[in-house]
Amino acid sequence: MVDVSQHTLVPEHTLLEEEEVEEMLDEYDVKRTNLPKIKRTDPAAPDGVETGDVVKIVRDSRTTDTAVTYRLVIE
Amino acid sequence: MTEYEHVTEDVEALVEDRDIPRRLKLRIYDTIEEREGVSPAQADEIAQAVEARYLDTRVDPLDPVGTVSAQSIGEPGTQMTMNTFHYAGVAEIDVTQGLPRLIELVDARKTPDTPMMTVYLEGEYATERERAHEVVWSMEATKILALGDVSTNVADMVVQIDLNEDTLMERWPTVDNVDTVAQEIAETIEDALGVKTRRSGTVVEFGPEAPSYRRLLQLVEELRDIVFKGIEDITRVVIRKEENDETGDEEFVLYTEGSAFGDVLPIEGVDASRTTSNNIHEIHRNLGIEAAREAIINETMNTLREQGLDDVNVRHLMLVADIMTNRGEIESIGRHGISGSKDSVLARAAFEVTVNHLLDAAIHGEEDDLDGVIENVIVGKPIAIGTGDVDLRMGSIEASADDETDAAAPEPSDD
Numbered sequence: 001m002v003d004v005s006q007h008t009l010v011p012e013h014t015l016l017e018e019e020e021v022e023e024m025l026d027e028y029d030v031k032r033t034n035l036p037k038i039k040r041t042d043p044a045a046p047d048g049v050e051t052g053d054v055v056k057i058v059r060d061s062r063t064t065d066t067a068v069t070y071r072l073v074i075e
Numbered sequence: 076m077t078e079y080e081h082v083t084e085d086v087e088a089l090v091e092d093r094d095i096p097r098r099l100k101l102r103i104y105d106t107i108e109e110r111e112g113v114s115p116a117q118a119d120e121i122a123q124a125v126e127a128r129y130l131d132t133r134v135d136p137l138d139p140v141g142t143v144s145a146q147s148i149g150e151p152g153t154q155m156t157m158n159t160f161h162y163a164g165v166a167e168i169d170v171t172q173g174l175p176r177l178i179e180l181v182d183a184r185k186t187p188d189t190p191m192m193t194v195y196l197e198g199e200y201a202t203e204r205e206r207a208h209e210v211v212w213s214m215e216a217t218k219i220l221a222l223g224d225v226s227t228n229v230a231d232m233v234v235q236i237d238l239n240e241d242t243l244m245e246r247w248p249t250v251d252n253v254d255t256v257a258q259e260i261a262e263t264i265e266d267a268l269g270v271k272t273r274r275s276g277t278v279v280e281f282g283p284e285a286p287s288y289r290r291l292l293q294l295v296e297e298l299r300d301i302v303f304k305g306i307e308d309i310t311r312v313v314i315r316k317e318e319n320d321e322t323g324d325e326e327f328v329l330y331t332e333g334s335a336f337g338d339v340l341p342i343e344g345v346d347a348s349r350t351t352s353n354n355i356h357e358i359h360r361n362l363g364i365e366a367a368r369e370a371i372i373n374e375t376m377n378t379l380r381e382q383g384l385d386d387v388n389v390r391h392l393m394l395v396a397d398i399m400t401n402r403g404e405i406e407s408i409g410r411h412g413i414s415g416s417k418d419s420v421l422a423r424a425a426f427e428v429t430v431n432h433l434l435d436a437a438i439h440g441e442e443d444d445l446d447g448v449i450e451n452v453i454v455g456k457p458i459a460i461g462t463g464d465v466d467l468r469m470g471s472i473e474a475s476a477d478d479e480t481d482a483a484a485p486e487p488s489d490d
Contacts, residue, residue: 002340002361006348009358009366027097037403044363057365062372062389068098071364074403 004043011059015046016070021054024070038071049073079104081112089119093126139448139460141398144391151384152177168313168330170353176378180371183399183407185356190308190334192352196327200344205248207314207327210344212246214331215312217304222246222260223277227295232286234295236260238277246304253277260303267301268294308335337361355405364400371396371405419443421450 004010016024025032038045038055045055053073061067082104090103103121107113113121134140156173171179171188179187194214200206219225223238243256250256254276261272261279272281283290311332319326331339336357340347352358353374359367375392379385398413399406406412410427417423420436420443435441445451448458457463 002347004362004366007362007366008349009351009369010362011365011369013363013365036397036401038364039403042363042403043361044365059365059369062393071403 010044014056016054016056035072037074079108085115086118090122093122095129137461137464144394147391155382181408183405190354192331192334194329195346195349197346201326211312214309215305216302233280233282236279306335306338309333368396368400419447419450422447425449
């Protein structure tokens, strides 16, 4: 199988611990469901993610060096 | 501070006071830590500079970013060519460009008008032409006419294929025996057409079970469509020598007419970390939603650049890509996608097919909360954007001595 995470188009995805999720939601003052979504079956999703988890994505940004974003895992 | 050795309480207080997000504060601490401490005056200067830069780059509250993006992409769009085809770059492959391509991208069409891939190679496949050709032959769909001559003998009711020995050896570089290849071809024909074949050397013969002129011609037709090697969707591959942007070395790059991203990535010799397709759905399927977002930005930006319109700020295209990928799958902008899934009846009706939306809404007794912009333009109320969403109240505030600057903050307004 091809290792999807090695592709230049794919930014780094990491599963966020519950504690970190709360911290992040607090910082941005948003609800979990306000986050952009990612499918559980997404080829780039980290192994073993479940619906309701939050994935942290560190993109190589075009406007600054890196940009951090989050996606909520959905069905 | 506990986790920072070199950040004193004075410095911390100065930084904490600034109107910047937590992550930037942490980065300031990290930087100070790296420099092994700075004086409070220096720290204040740093924090001030970071704050100024941060406030400078931040979008104002209630700024209609979507509308600004729409205008910023729309205006240059009027200068784009309507001309569909163009030989892109130097590779002699037809690709849709200009406005039709831009529309195709934001409409998120299932397949582009002219699908193509840019296939990068790795190791010696990238440096040796012979090896690069191996990859070409395993991708390009090879049909019977490329392999030999087909003749139909009506008298004997047979189709005779005279395979070209040199071509076989060239296209099956890993097999060193012509017989093996010819046998493989004969078997492929048997499987695909359901007929018995006879083979002697490189000549393969077959015919209909019972003598039938129609069936014979039908077999020849079907024979032409069989893919003996390669991927059916890839009709042509162009091989080019290019300079690698990163290493500066020369390497072979393949451009394909037709796209089958998922099938190409696992092929030996293909660099699965750089190869791309112009089909955003294939990218999404194989690399995920984030890669699809990147691909949308790249494709739209390249389309604009090709037309000399690259002064469009990439942030507008990033916004478009963010919205198209927001729900974890690619959605189009138009009435079947984002615009069509708006809550407001009036907003949907204002976009396209007005009557249908109004009729459906009437049948189902829909209500409109008038939260959006367009609805309020229609009914003639102030829109909830910019100054339209700010309420000012007259009154007096009792200002305490150290609160003075804060209390004076609301500036006089014309409202």
